[in-house]
Each structure stands twice: as C-alpha cells, then as structure tokens.
Amino acid sequence: MCVECGCGKSIPFGVRVLSVIAPGLLKPKPPAAAAVTTVTPEPLSPLTVEVHASLLAKNDDAAARNRALFAQRKLLALNLVSSPGAGKTTLLSRTLDEFAPATGCAVVVGDLETDNDARRMHRPHVPVAQITTGTACHLDAEMVARGVAALDLQGTRVLFIENVGNLVCPASFDLGEAVRVVLLSATEGEDKPLKYPPIFKSAHLVLLTKIDVAAMLGFDCQAAVENIRRVAPQAQLIQLSARSGEGMAAWYDFLRTHLPPP
Amino acid sequence: MHEVGIMESALLLMQRQAAAHQARRIDRVVLRIGTLAGVDPEALRFAFDVVTRATVAEGATLEIESVPAVAWCPACAREFGVENGFIFTCPGCNDLCGEIRRGRELELSRLEMS
Numbered sequence: 001m002c003v004e005c006g007c008g009k010s011i012p013f014g015v016r017v018l019s020v021i022a023p024g025l026l027k028p029k030p031p032a033a034a035a036v037t038t039v040t041p042e043p044l045s046p047l048t049v050e051v052h053a054s055l056l057a058k059n060d061d062a063a064a065r066n067r068a069l070f071a072q073r074k075l076l077a078l079n080l081v082s083s084p085g086a087g088k089t090t091l092l093s094r095t096l097d098e099f100a101p102a103t104g105c106a107v108v109v110g111d112l113e114t115d116n117d118a119r120r121m122h123r124p125h126v127p128v129a130q131i132t133t134g135t136a137c138h139l140d141a142e143m144v145a146r147g148v149a150a151l152d153l154q155g156t157r158v159l160f161i162e163n164v165g166n167l168v169c170p171a172s173f174d175l176g177e178a179v180r181v182v183l184l185s186a187t188e189g190e191d192k193p194l195k196y197p198p199i200f201k202s203a204h205l206v207l208l209t210k211i212d213v214a215a216m217l218g219f220d221c222q223a224a225v226e227n228i229r230r231v232a233p234q235a236q237l238i239q240l241s242a243r244s245g246e247g248m249a250a251w252y253d254f255l256r257t258h259l260p261p262p
Numbered sequence: 263m264h265e266v267g268i269m270e271s272a273l274l275l276m277q278r279q280a281a282a283h284q285a286r287r288i289d290r291v292v293l294r295i296g297t298l299a300g301v302d303p304e305a306l307r308f309a310f311d312v313v314t315r316a317t318v319a320e321g322a323t324l325e326i327e328s329v330p331a332v333a334w335c336p337a338c339a340r341e342f343g344v345e346n347g348f349i350f351t352c353p354g355c356n357d358l359c360g361e362i363r364r365g366r367e368l369e370l371s372r373l374e375m376s
Contacts, residue, residue: 046376047283047285047374047375047376048372048373048374048375049279049283049372049373049374049375050371050372051275051279051370051371051372051373052369052370052371053275053369053370054368054369054370055268055271055272055275055293055368055369055370056268056271056368057271058271136267137264138264168264168300169264169300171300172264172268172299172300172301172368173264194348197298197348198298198299198300198348199300201298201348201360201362229358230349230358231348231349232360233350233358233359233360234360234361235360
C-alpha cells in the first residue's frame with residue numbers, strides 16, 4: 001500500500017528469495033588436515049563494532065528541532081493520529097470555527113494525495129498547510145518542519161498536526177509535538193485499543209469520537225472506555241461528537257489547560 | 263509498514279561504519295527492538311533482504327534481539343517486567359500503569375565485519 005513496503009518501488013514480489021547468500025558459502029575450503037598446524041585460519045569476522053545508534057536518530061533530531069521551534073514560539077503542538085475516517089478533519093473544522101477565533105490556530109495536515117482536507121479546513125483566520133506524502137503512510141518530523149516553514153505563525157498559539165490516517169506507523173515517529181492525541185470513533189470496534197496498543201500507549205489524550213451515533217450502531221462506549229483505560233492508563237480521555245457538539249467544551253478546556261504561558 | 267524506511271536508516275548507519283573501518287563486507291547485524299517499538303520483526307527481516315541487495319551488507323546475518331517492556335508503578339515505586347501483552351498491571355498493587363521505562367528501543371546494536 002505504500003513505498004515503505006517496497007510496492008511503490010516496483011520491486012518484484014519474489015525478491016526476498018533471490019539474493020540470500022549464506023556468508024559461509026563463498027569462503028575458501030579449510031586447508032587440508034596436515035596443514036592445520038601451520039596455517040592460522042582466517043577468522044570469520046575479525047571486526048566487531050558496538051554501535052548502539054538509534055535507527056530513528058535522523059527523525060528524532062528533526063523532531064527536537066521542531067520542538068525547540070514550538071517552544072521558542074510558545075506554541076502548543078498536537079499530533080492527531082487515528083484510523084482513516086475516525087473524524088480528525090471534522091473535529092478540527094469545528095475547532096477552527098469555535099476555538100480558533102479567540103485563540104490563534106494553525107494546521108499542518110498530511111495525506112497521501114489531494115488537498116481536500118486543507119480546503120475543508122481553510123478559514124480566513126487559520127493558516128493551513130497540506131503535506132502530500134505520495135505513498136508514505138505517516139508524517140515524519142522533516143515533513144512537518146517543511147509544512148510549518150510554509151505557514152505564517154504570527155499570532156498562532158495552537159498548532160494542530162493532522163497525521164496520515166493510520167494506527168500503526170505514526171506511533172514510531174516523534175514529530176516534536178507536546179501532546180499526542182489518538183482518536184477512536186464509534187464506527188470502529190471497541191477493541192481497537194487492544195489490537196493497536198503501541199499507538200494508544202503513546203497517547204497523552206484519547207478522544208472517543210462520533211458518540212452521537214454510538215447507540216444507533218450498537219457501539220458499546222463503556223467497553224471502549226474500559227479498553228482504553230487498560231491499554232493507556234496514562235492518557236486523559238474525552239468523549240465527544242464534533243457533529244452534535246457534545247464534549248467539545250472538554251476538548252477546548254484541554255487545549256487551554258495545555259497552552260504554554262505566553 | 264514503515265519497516266523499509268527504518269531499515270534504510272539502518273543501512274546508512276551500517277555503510278558509514280563499514281567505510282570507517284574499511285570493511286569489505288558486513289557479516290552480521292544485531293538490532294535491539296523493543297516489544298513496544300511498533301515494528302514487526304518479520305517485516306524488518308523482509309526489508310533487510312530488500313534494502314541490502316547489492317550493498318556491503320548483502321547476505322549478512324540479521325539478528326534481532328527483542329527488548330521486553332518494563333513498566334513503572336508510581337504507587338509502589340517499583341519497576342516490573344511485562345512478559346507479553348500490552349496491559350500493564352503492577353504485581354504489587356494490581357493498579358494499571360502507563361509509564362514505560364523500557365521497550366521502545368529501536369537500535370543498531372552491533373556489527374561484525376570483515
């Protein structure tokens with residue numbers, strides 16, 4: 001589905017079995033028995049290096065630069081992650097209408113293709129940057145840095161980073177945010193936190209969204225809340241509907257509480 | 263499926279090490295991967311085979327050390343290991359604990375070169 005799995009690079013599917021050469025196969029045969037006493041066999045691996053380097057060092061460095069920039073600008077940066085269709089853009093659209101007029105907001109939004117989300121969130125009072133990742137299944141810190149560089153952040157207090165809809169890959173990538181928000185919607189299964197624990201474990205806030213339609217769909221909010229509590233006891237939890245408006249006040253309170261002092 | 267991207271970063275580190283030590287090839291690669299890193303070891307192995315083709319690391323043995331998760335209970339002021347699963351219950355007080363001390367590692371640990 002994405003460049004990360006190789007399919008975007010036109011790599012033949014059978015490549016996995018083509019090129020494995022066992023390290024020992026190319027070595028010369030050991031010397032005959034008589035010679036063993038006089039010839040020292042070449043050690044298999046004469047050089048061992050302890051590296052202990054993070055595989056995400058490049059991203060983590062960029063995330064640290066983003067974090068420093070957000071701190072310098074006294075911005076609250078939030079990274080919103082969820083499955084596709086959990087309601088990130090709807091939540092942000094209402095937030096921009098109700099919250100942004102009093103408290104300056106900006107948005108960086110990532111999708112594989114189209115600028116539909118940026119157009120949906122466009123408001124005269126809100127700078128919005130769309131990042132199209134092509135085939136990549138998550139935002140990384142450098143993409144966010146480029147998106148942020150394109151925005152006029154004068155007067156901005158809250159930066160929303162809407163990640164690519166995906167509950168797996170974004171878990172590994174620090175974007176420099178202060179708050180990671182994971183959305184779970186009533187149109188999904190109550191057991192999603194159990195199925196995708198790494199991302200819920202990394203959440204500061206979990207939003208249970210679309211609760212206005214939960215009863216209609218037979219979605220068991222109580223079971224979902226229990227699953228969130230079990231997997232992510234560190235996270236705050238707000239239940240809301242961006243359509244009916246229920247719970248939105250708690251979300252705005254959360255944002256105000258986490259604003260850095262001006 | 264972000265394992266190819268992660269493995270490309272790993273390959274970059276390997277190539278730098280090989281060049282710095284004037285190695286002809288890399289024989290063994292040891293990674294340390296936390297159980298909470300959000301990375302699938304099988305996908306990493308697949309990615310390793312793909313991205314190391316025609317490089318100094320082609321054909322190297324990939325060893326993945328799994329780092330088990332360790333959580334912290336503030337009430338009992340103790341760490342506890344998590345054998346499997348993602349629900350961390352303190353064995354002392356049975357409280358659910360959210361603070362993770364280890365288990366997010368994603369590290370190139372060791373290289374053997376010749």
